[in-house]
Amino acid sequence: MPKSRYIPTDIKKEVAKRAKHLCEYCKCPKAYAPGPFDIEHIIPISKTGTSDSSNLAYSCNGCNGLKYNKIESIDPISNKLTPIFHPRKNKWSDHFTWSDDGLLVVYA
């Protein structure tokens, strides 16, 4: 797959369907989101990523904006540089859960 940011419409639809129209980072449903969703590169093009569907994630605008082109960040619990959640390699429930009131995503 060439290193292009272009993602064909059929691949965008496939990625959204695979994610069940939920943000792959916060699990927000597209139907309840205040803004548009993005097809984002899990490993950014600028950091060896490709536009292959295995490197694409369905993301709400908020998560995509926060993640930007990062692949690692300081873990607030360990205070160590840690890879960011990878929707194809990591299981969401191993890393996150919902707060008791169901309003926030928190670390599991």
Ligand SMILES: [Zn+2]
């Ligand atoms: Zn999100």
